[in-house]
Amino acid sequence: xxxxxRTVELFYDVLSPYSWLGFEILCRYQNIWNINLQLxxxxxxxxxxxxxxxxxxxxxxxxxxxxxxxxxxxxxxxxIHFPKDFLxxxxxxxxxxxxxxxxxxxxxxxxxxxxxxRELWMxxxxxxxxxxxxxxxxxxxxxxxMSAEQAQGLLEKIATPKVKNQLKETTEAACRYGAxxxxxxxxxxxxxxHMLFGxxxxxLLAHLxxxxxxxxxxxxxxxxx
Numbered sequence: 001x002x003x004x005x006r007t008v009e010l011f012y013d014v015l016s017p018y019s020w021l022g023f024e025i026l027c028r029y030q031n032i033w034n035i036n037l038q039l040x041x042x043x044x045x046x047x048x049x050x051x052x053x054x055x056x057x058x059x060x061x062x063x064x065x066x067x068x069x070x071x072x073x074x075x076x077x078x079x080i081h082f083p084k085d086f087l088x089x090x091x092x093x094x095x096x097x098x099x100x101x102x103x104x105x106x107x108x109x110x111x112x113x114x115x116x117x118r119e120l121w122m123x124x125x126x127x128x129x130x131x132x133x134x135x136x137x138x139x140x141x142x143x144x145x146m147s148a149e150q151a152q153g154l155l156e157k158i159a160t161p162k163v164k165n166q167l168k169e170t171t172e173a174a175c176r177y178g179a180x181x182x183x184x185x186x187x188x189x190x191x192x193x194h195m196l197f198g199x200x201x202x203x204l205l206a207h208l209x210x211x212x213x214x215x216x217x218x219x220x221x222x223x224x225x
Contacts, residue, residue: 008038014095019121021072025076047180047181076217093132108154
């Protein structure tokens with residue numbers, strides 16, 4: 001019998017494009033490395049409340065971010081594009097309803113969380129579509145494979161204390177690990193906890209886990225792309 005899988009937690013928000021990049025890389029490796037990947041829907045505004053501005057809202061960093069994501073789109077083979085109404089998406093619309101919905105998914109149907117998360121990212125960061133209106137969330141859920149009835153049932157739970165408290169608790173857990181933005185990856189290895197910020201620390205994560213890093217697109221995945 002081989003060693004037990006190491007637990008790796010990914011704290012993310014679909015409002016964060018770099019969360020999507022980290023998410024896809026970890027999903028590609030979850031069946032290659034000996035890990036138990038746990039997805040943790042969080043609220044980036046709750047984590048960054050003690051900061052002045054998110055990096056993307058600072059003019060020079062915003063320009064850098066737009067170009068960076070363009071380069072990473074090709075390098076990582078993830079169809080990420082800047083929303084046309086970027087400031088409105090970040091400052092006005094936000095992701096509270098979407099992240100409450102994903103929290104409800106995680107509580108009720110965790111097996112659907114990966115696909116539901118990906119569809120919400122696809123809407124806002126690839127197809128320039130809304131993720132705040134109920135019909136938008138339902139459309140993403142159904143595209144992820146949920147029935148209309150199942151999706152509607154989950155949507156009706158996003159205003160419940162159980163879902164609200166769970167999202168708050170997950171966000172607070174990220175802060176306790178030291179998060180100052182998203183994504184963060186938390187690896188539990190040999191009784192130690194390692195928090196890594198950003199989507200570009202996966203080679204270091206592999207080192208901590210004692211696993212082989214084969215680039216952002218491992219050969220087994222590349223053959224399917």
